[in-house]
Amino acid sequence: MSRIPRPLVTALSSLALAAAGLTVTTGSAHAAGCSQHYLPLPDPVCTPGDLNPDVTQDTIDSTICVSGWTATVRPPSSYTTALKKQQIAEYGYSDTNLSDYEEDHFVPLELGGVPRSEENLWPEPHYGDGTSADKDTVENKLKRAVCAGDVSLADAQNAIMTDWTTALSSLGLS
Incomplete structure (x- = not known):
C-alpha cells in the first residue's frame, strides 16, 4: 500500500473541514487529539511540518550549511519540555514518562524546519530499535x-515530510 504524501493529506484534511463548514485556527491542530496510527511518523494532521521562510535554496550558505547555525535557532528545553508534556497527552500515549520521548522537529532545523512551531514539533517515542537515532x-x-x-533543499524537505523512512531512497541517496 502506498502512502499519500503528507502535504496532500494536510490539504485534503483542510478541504474536508471546510466542506463540513468547520474552520481550524492556527495553533489548534493538537486540540482535537492526535493519532498514533502513523508511527514512526507523526500524525499528518497534528504535525504536518512547518518550513522556516528564512531558509531557502538561496540562503543555505548563510543558514543550514553553516556549522553551528541550528544552535542559534534551537528553542530552549523549557519550551520543548512543556510542549512535549502537552503533546504526549494529545497523542494519547499510555507511557507518559517524558524521558521516553524526544520532542522532535519533524522537518529538522538542519533542513529549514520552524524551530518553535507546534506543527513541526511532536513527541517522537524512543524505540528499542533505534528509530529516533535512525531519523537523525x-x-x-x-x-x-x-x-x-x-539535492535541492525543497526536494529534501518534501522527501522528509512525505516519509522520512524512505527519504534517502526516494532521492537516490541510499
Missing part, C-alpha cells in the same frame, strides 16, 4: 546532500 542519521545525510548541491 537521515536528517544529517540529507543536510550534507543539500549543502553539497546533490
Whole structure:
C-alpha cells in the first residue's frame, strides 16, 4: 500500500473541514487529539511540518550549511519540555514518562524546519530499535546532500515530510 504524501493529506484534511463548514485556527491542530496510527511518523494532521521562510535554496550558505547555525535557532528545553508534556497527552500515549520521548522537529532545523512551531514539533517515542537515532542519521545525510548541491533543499524537505523512512531512497541517496 502506498502512502499519500503528507502535504496532500494536510490539504485534503483542510478541504474536508471546510466542506463540513468547520474552520481550524492556527495553533489548534493538537486540540482535537492526535493519532498514533502513523508511527514512526507523526500524525499528518497534528504535525504536518512547518518550513522556516528564512531558509531557502538561496540562503543555505548563510543558514543550514553553516556549522553551528541550528544552535542559534534551537528553542530552549523549557519550551520543548512543556510542549512535549502537552503533546504526549494529545497523542494519547499510555507511557507518559517524558524521558521516553524526544520532542522532535519533524522537518529538522538542519533542513529549514520552524524551530518553535507546534506543527513541526511532536513527541517522537524512543524505540528499542533505534528509530529516533535512525531519523537523525537521515536528517544529517540529507543536510550534507543539500549543502553539497546533490539535492535541492525543497526536494529534501518534501522527501522528509512525505516519509522520512524512505527519504534517502526516494532521492537516490541510499
